[in-house]
Amino acid sequence: MRASLLVLLALVAGCVAGPGGTPAATPPPSASSLAQAIGEPIEMKHNHTDASLHTAKYGLSLVNWSPLIPQELGTEGFAGLRIVGDLAYLATDGAHAGFLIVNVSDPREPRLVSQYSTPGGASQEAVPTPEGDYVFLNLQRQPGAADVAGAPLAGDGLGIQIVDVRDKAHPKLAGFVPVEVQGSHVMFYTEWQGHRYLIYNGQPVREGLPTGDVYTEPVGNDVKIAELLDTPAGPTLKPVGQYQFVETIAATKPGGCFPHDQWAEEHPLTHQLLLYIAYWDCGAVIVDITNPATPTLLHYDDVMAPSTRNNIHFFRPDPTLRGGKVIAWSGPEIDVSPGEPGYLRAYDVTKPDAFGQIGHWRLPGFVENDQPFLMSPHNFAFRGDLMAVAHYHAGVWVLNVSDPTQPYAVAFYEPHGNETSPFQGQVWRKTPNFPEAYFPNVYDAKWLTSPTDGKTYLLVSERGSGLYVLKLDEALAPMLGG
Numbered sequence: 001m002r003a004s005l006l007v008l009l010a011l012v013a014g015c016v017a018g019p020g021g022t023p024a025a026t027p028p029p030s031a032s033s034l035a036q037a038i039g040e041p042i043e044m045k046h047n048h049t050d051a052s053l054h055t056a057k058y059g060l061s062l063v064n065w066s067p068l069i070p071q072e073l074g075t076e077g078f079a080g081l082r083i084v085g086d087l088a089y090l091a092t093d094g095a096h097a098g099f100l101i102v103n104v105s106d107p108r109e110p111r112l113v114s115q116y117s118t119p120g121g122a123s124q125e126a127v128p129t130p131e132g133d134y135v136f137l138n139l140q141r142q143p144g145a146a147d148v149a150g151a152p153l154a155g156d157g158l159g160i161q162i163v164d165v166r167d168k169a170h171p172k173l174a175g176f177v178p179v180e181v182q183g184s185h186v187m188f189y190t191e192w193q194g195h196r197y198l199i200y201n202g203q204p205v206r207e208g209l210p211t212g213d214v215y216t217e218p219v220g221n222d223v224k225i226a227e228l229l230d231t232p233a234g235p236t237l238k239p240v241g242q243y244q245f246v247e248t249i250a251a252t253k254p255g256g257c258f259p260h261d262q263w264a265e266e267h268p269l270t271h272q273l274l275l276y277i278a279y280w281d282c283g284a285v286i287v288d289i290t291n292p293a294t295p296t297l298l299h300y301d302d303v304m305a306p307s308t309r310n311n312i313h314f315f316r317p318d319p320t321l322r323g324g325k326v327i328a329w330s331g332p333e334i335d336v337s338p339g340e341p342g343y344l345r346a347y348d349v350t351k352p353d354a355f356g357q358i359g360h361w362r363l364p365g366f367v368e369n370d371q372p373f374l375m376s377p378h379n380f381a382f383r384g385d386l387m388a389v390a391h392y393h394a395g396v397w398v399l400n401v402s403d404p405t406q407p408y409a410v411a412f413y414e415p416h417g418n419e420t421s422p423f424q425g426q427v428w429r430k431t432p433n434f435p436e437a438y439f440p441n442v443y444d445a446k447w448l449t450s451p452t453d454g455k456t457y458l459l460v461s462e463r464g465s466g467l468y469v470l471k472l473d474e475a476l477a478p479m480l481g482g
Contacts, residue, residue, distance in 0.1 A: 059411025
């Protein structure tokens, strides 16, 4: 009996040799043990701007925190994060719009390569092409008198700048495309059948405009598909197609029905090029854009349960088949929601013309948005069996989504500056969306496997303090896959 117990303990510790004399792998922690270890860490009633009160974590450790542009902390916000090769492109907004190019070949020591700035407006997204020749920068805000005319040749106004980044140290404006009415918020780049496309949306406005006109839907309330073309005069976007949701359905949605986000990807089973659109209160929408000139609605899901809100902000497929099925996930962005922070939802999209919800997850414990967007989910990214979720003031959370019907949390981290000295500077906020400043305020999270040491890191953008590089605990690392 004693001998058997010793063998069992050795197996649990990973000390017994497996085939070939190598140590047997230790199984990752179970969902129940992780739930117990994580508990209910989110505190609702305290000073939401004090970084020293936001140092909770489990399963993730800080590798590096870099303000990148420390001279602008408090006046500049950090937003959308994209990674191409060993470069990260981090959008900035605040004192001016723009983006940073950061060398992350060694994520332990991110290095600023260059900063591109423009007075054109707020920018939350800087989307690079995989070839690394251009970055698309969104410019948006409530339109002012000067925006009505704009100055396209100077890249001013509301729309999309095309920035030439072939010389990474010296990005330069190469083109500008106006977008009604407030400019574009979210863009997605894809390549299909030898063509290069940018898919983007306008921003709905219900207020009066500086011209004296009153905006009414559907102007600016559709998804646009444009082909990127290089011309002798420079790069440009040629309109190819557009999609607008069924007006009779949209008219029944009191919270608004507009495309906030879109993601294009070839379906691994049907081989259609599908557009996954987060259509706010109209729900999660899948459109066939195999022929980009004629987008065709396949299906939509606007079931709110178990949440009391839709506000679908992000909708994209999981790149890994789960049990032979194609799965997609959506996340909301919720301003005020008593009793809940918002639910992430899983959908079986194996048949994209007949999909539906199969699972969901929300923050543990009593967590709510008693202030606008306080604890709301925002963006997410996949790696292996894991999904990293940028969860605004709740920090960054990592879920195991190997079984989309029963996702569970495996790790979380509240960015707070250095481990030994929490952030003490001015807390930046985006107005008017956030009437109060929160710290942390996590906007985006992306996985990166380092070409330097071969390890996988999690890069996180925090709105007021910069770029964080985190590492998953070794016991959880097998969930990342090979």
